[in-house]
Amino acid sequence: MSRESYWLVLIVVGTGTVLMRSLPIVLHGKGSMPKLIGRLLRHVPASALAALVVPSVLYSTATGSHVFDPARLGAGVIALVVALRTRNVIATLGAGMGGLWILAMLLG
Template identity: 45%
Template sequence: MIDRTTLWIVIIGLGLGSFFLRFVFTGLVGNRPMPAWLLRHLRYTAVAVLPALVAPQVLWPAATGGEPDPARLAAAAAALSVGLITKNVLAAMLAGGVTLYGMLYLFL
């Protein structure tokens, strides 16, 4: 267990770091226009973050002790396929969720 002092130091440090990162773009840049190359790269931030969050849970899920299983791989494939075909995020999430719970129901 972590002691209270260390916990609060970590919480305050993460809060300050988060504030600083946001302040750099909003406070220092302000109303000045950003370069076109930066705006072009910032468009892909959200697209890169979601797979970075999901991939470890598909490839090394804690529920299976870090071993990939067919249910999660099938759900990821279904979500990716539906997302590419329909270009609809909600439909992709729904397809992945239905596939995951369907496969877990069949395998367990």
């Protein structure tokens, strides 16, 4: 796709994001958020992050389609254990990437 389309995405997403970040601060004291919206938003962080993690841990897309990759799943499980125990980015990155390289070699 063209570079211009990437810039278009940036501008639209950037504008939308700055509005979502700013409006509640700006409108503070002028009414409250509808209850249902608050309830739906509350679980967006957990949902969004899980949806971003799971497919990338299950599938390799190196060939252009989604192919189940046991090395990724194994490395993902190792990384999950480290993330739960340490909550540390560097430790999790190290365990996950190291795990992937070793498992990919072993499973050949």
